[in-house]
Amino acid sequence: MALQIERDYQRFREIVKGKIRENLRKYMSHGEILVPRGRGVVSIPLPRIEIPHFRFDTRKMGGVGQGEGEVGTPVGVGEVEGGSAAGDQPGEHLLEVELTFEELVQILAEDLELPRIVPKGKEDIYVEKERYTGIARSGPESLRHFKRTYKEALKRQLIAGLYDFENPIVVPIREDRRYRSWKVRLVPIAKAVILYMMDVSGSMGPEQKEIVRLESFWIDLWIRHHYKRTETCYIVHDAAAKEVDRETFFRLREGGGTRISSAYKLGWEIIRERFPPDEWNIYVFQFSDGDNWDGGDTETCIKLLREHYLPNVNLFCYGQVKSAYGSGDFIYHLERHLGRAENLILSRINSKEEIYDSIKAFLGKGK
Amino acid sequence: MVRWTHDQIQDVVQEVYEYVLQEGLDPLETVFEIVDYETMNELAAYAGFPKRYPHWSFGMEYEYIRQSYRYGLHRIYEMVVNNDPAYAYLLESNTWVDQKMVIAHVFAHSDFFKNNAWFSKTNRKMIDTMANHEATIQTYIERYGPEEVESFLDICLSLEDLIDFHSLFIPRKSRQKPEEVQPRPTPVKLKVPRPYLDPYINPPEFIEAQKQQHEKKRQTPPPFPIAPEKDVLLFLIEHAPLENWQKVILSIMRDESYYFAPQRATQVMNEGWATFWHSRIMTRYLLKDSEVIEYADKHSGVLAAPPHRLNPYKLGYALWKDIEERWNKGRFGPEWEACDDMKVKTQWDRKLGLGLQKIFEVRRFANDLTFIDQFLTEEFCNRHKLFVYQYNRETGYYEIKDRDYRKVKQQLLLQLTNFGKPIIYVQDGNYKNRGELYLKHKHEGVDLDIPYAKETLKHIYALWKRPVHLETVLQNRRRVLTYDGGSHLEVQMA
Structure with a gap:
């Protein structure tokens, strides 16, 4: 079964992050809103995002319940319970959205329009880092560089005199193929x-x-x-x-x-x-x-x-x-x-x- | 944990199916699938359909379900999709007893889908249709961009309740355009029983007045729509200035709304029905001695309600049990109604044995509204300690207001009428002859949530593109809310 919840879930998270961005000032001034959960994750309670529709005023709606009690016995707090249809809905509890620190930093960066901190590198410790900057003649098909491949094919066809200006069709052969490849660089740790x-x-x-x-x-x-x-x-x-x-x-x-x-x-x-x-x-x-x-x-x-x-x-x-x-x-x-x-x-x-x-x-x- | 093989499940299904038939249930062909909890949660977010159109609200639903599962608040044992064949999903981690119970439960739902009259017009190929909807909307997303389509979907979803559930059952001729409708010829002369009375009943002044009135009527254009239109979505599809793709999406939303409507209209009955039958089939046939405790535990879990809350499963189940008992013992009809001796009443048993026959009859024609209206009796209400609660502004609490069974019934019916949503009509599509849209809320005692109504009007404006009005009643005064594209206006009417 191919389910696509991931697509809708990610979109929802985008919207949530947007809400957090909008209310960042509030989140910053109320520490209790951010609940750290273990390593590198915070959980943020959010009210349900509602699509507006015509509905009754829940305060005036009332409902039917079941159990003991005299007339006047309180059965629920106004703020919490919605008094929704048949009084059966599970309480509209808050949604807790988990964000990683990484995501939080991104929101911070976008909202505060902060320039990125440029590490003042003291180049005494290095790590190896791979970057895909090179080109190789062999490699996995998923890394094939189309533009370079066609360029090679064109060059070959021109040299061999196979290129027809009237009918410019370029067909790469195996030797023309070029692939992205990585180079190892040493990056200082700041x-x-x-x-x-x-x-x-x-x-x-x-x-x-x-x-x-x-x-x-x-x-x-x-x-x-x-x-x-x-x-x-x-x-x-x-x-x-x-x-x-x-x-x-x-x-x-x-x-x-x-x-x-x-x-x-x-x-x-x-x-x-x-x-x-x-x-x-x-x-x-x-x-x-x-x-x-x-x-x-x-x-x-x-x-x-x-x-x-x-x-x-x-x-x-x-x-x-x-x-x-x-x-x-x-x-x-x-x-x-x-x-x-x-x-x-x-x-x-x-x-x-x-x-x-x-x-x-x-x-x-x-x- | 038990891992279920396909064959094992098929054996149980076969066994349950035989008893189901023996008891007289008549389910749709039902396909069972075993899914893990993640898949179950995903399916639940999509109301059981493997494919739905892309929208973030499903993602939100998923997050809710996932969290309540994680905190152990909520567990979905099964899910059935009204389709032919019906699709049923069973949770992988269900125990042997769970599976038996749940399969019987599913078959009863499936029987209800097939045999309840309110489902007779639903699309039974909805799984395919939903997938087509997804494909169509996906094409639009590629063509017009995700933001454009998403914000249009947001608008549509905000209006999805504005349908006319009963219209499915009204055979209509093709819709007539307003100008084609001829005003009814007004009888100029009144009918005269005796010819000599004619000068008295139809004096010349009267005839003249009639003629003038008739002429005036002929000159004013007929109202548009001819009669108030409850299917607001249809009215917008037909008359709002929309692009073609927008009309298609709005139609898709409307179709899905109509598909889900019968399920919303029979929730109490349907859940009660399934619980009634799983209980009956389990206790009569399937339960082994060693499983009784576990079954009792699960079954009471299904019927559990937090203090002072009403669990629709329980209400439905108890009503079905009550109907069965009453018709078995002959506790109905004028004689029963007339009897006010409690002693006689508690021992009343005519040994009619009509219970099962009656409940099958009720499952065929009733919906929640008629079900409760007909079968929620005073005795039932007292026995189950039902009450009406109301918000008390002074204390900030919801408080018990009344235990009178008429009030309880009235409140339940109010909540079930039009699925507990306000009834909104299109009154005039050319208000003040300026192409403005005039909606009317049929007020039945409960006011609208005004901030929500204002937001919704904005969405309607986005489709209609001319000022939109909504007539309603607020604190016993008639009011008109207006949104003209820039600001909200609230006018009190005489």
């Missing part, structure tokens, strides 16, 4: 490290951290897509900085003051020791509410950025998250002193809804 820094001082609440968590999902997704090997590194700081694992990074809450330079110093140490800039593509993402208490500290930060970070990293992104205590002026100082640096990107994130724009700002430069 490596990247993503360094996250977050302010965990008292003023950063759960909501601010949620924003950082959501942003990091998309950042990871995007950068991992472009590099064969990606490392991540997490630094938290209040007045002092330390390196932590991912779990702790999003959970940890410290009190106390804020000294951003402490994180910058630790970050630079880590880069120098473990990820030397001539071998690694370095991406730094820093999140804070911008309240850097100690006045002199901001100058130190700017100095560190100017001397160490900006000349060496691909991208330094600073996202200033608005907290319950408002937004500090750190971003303002960076803007004033370093605003012209090409690989420094600053973004203000006032609410979840702005995640979309900040991702676009961070990753839109194609660095």
Whole structure:
């Protein structure tokens, strides 16, 4: 039996991806919509795509049910049940659509109109890659190169004087056939490290951290897509900085003051020791509410950025998250002193809804 | 897991078939195929047909079925296609007991397809026809491009309910064009029983008035359509400014709609019928002692309903059982109706034994609507604890509203009338003499879903290409919704 469900199923998925693209802003600001399922797959609940038709107002329709209960006993919640014909329809549950990270990245690329990241290849590790660029005289029929074959046949016929200009028919013979063939090339593997820094001082609440968590999902997704090997590194700081694992990074809450330079110093140490800039593509993402208490500290930060970070990293992104205590002026100082640096990107994130724009700002430069 | 060979299945089929005939069922020739769950899910998305026209909605259906199978919510044991021969698919992973039960079930469906009057006009070569539809639409896709055809299919699917199910049974002469229809000559004079009454019954002023009225009628063009047309799809095929390929696709959609209509009109009966017979044949003939528990488990699974929900299989099955019992015991007719002594009623048994004869008779002529109207009795309603529920705006819940059997019946009938879809007529195809389309919703107590109606009007506009109006009733006021290609308009009528 030759079934063709694949055709309709793929078309449906195209439509679904279109819907996700349309609503990407919503998906980015509501993390719960994306449910990671095992390796490299997310599941997205979608409402049923309906073709409109004349139908009754389900609220006014009511229905017939069966069972015990007095008049007035509730039998179903309004939102969930459709009260559909004979009350028998299986609840119109949401459809879960599974997308691979790959598909998600493609949607991201199309929607955000992001230029592709060009790997800054440090050519120390190579892999062999086959590319079909060559032509051979033998090969499988499925790889036959029609144009070249006919060209050969034409050449042969011209040389042999068999070509009739009145009746230009070219018939290839076995010797004319040409096939596509591959050549092996050595391609450098590009490596990247993503360094996250977050302010965990008292003023950063759960909501601010949620924003950082959501942003990091998309950042990871995007950068991992472009590099064969990606490392991540997490630094938290209040007045002092330390390196932590991912779990702790999003959970940890410290009190106390804020000294951003402490994180910058630790970050630079880590880069120098473990990820030397001539071998690694370095991406730094820093999140804070911008309240850097100690006045002199901001100058130190700017100095560190100017001397160490900006000349060496691909991208330094600073996202200033608005907290319950408002937004500090750190971003303002960076803007004033370093605003012209090409690989420094600053973004203000006032609410979840702005995640979309900040991702676009961070990753839109194609660095 | 058991793997079924073709021969094994054929043996079971043969065995069941003998009992089926013995019980008086008369199925179509039925071809059985064993399929794995993936194939079953794919077939289910296509309503059992190996080939359907390309459309994403089948892909969506497939995703739903696949997911509910994966989460164990739903399992399709069998599927039958109304075709001659009928095609039945059995799930590979069914157990021995399942297969016996399911084969008996399938034969009963097949019997219903063959013998119920509402199926008498359906195309029995639908598997071939569907494949032809697929080929035709595929050609159009190649010629006009997939986007063009897909968006047209979307429009058609949005209108697929707008058919006149009963029109299949009305033998029609060829359709007359409006201008060919002569207005009926109006009798100028009234009939006079006695000649001397003539000057009194037909005074000269009256004759003059009649003549003028007649003349006026002759001058106004006849309405178009002559009578309100319920087959909106047909009206659009005949009169909307469509390309030829669009007309063909719309006709294909209409044909498929008419093909599925009888199945939708007899769902409760048909499922009940199949359940009735698998139960009877299993328990009388096929069941071995060791299989009883498993059978009971499966059978109750078929009839299970979540709390407060109505399972149409169960409703149908229970009604068939009830009819059988009532006609076996003579619980019908004026004497039974007149009796109001509950004691007498519970012991009523005239030993007529007419049960089987009656149910065969009912399966021949009834559809869900007449079935429920005739056989859902007060006793039945009380015994099965049926109730009407209604949405309560204040609490946000659906709540039990009434247990009166008349209300229950009324609600069920409402849901079954026109397959639970609003009845829409073409009232005027040349509204205001400006070529606009005027549709009328026959309001029967429940309002339309207005956002949906507006979207649907847009689709009709896409075919008609002139403003489209829909008259309906909203909160007890007559309203006209209009879509003129740019914006929606809602006018309240006097």
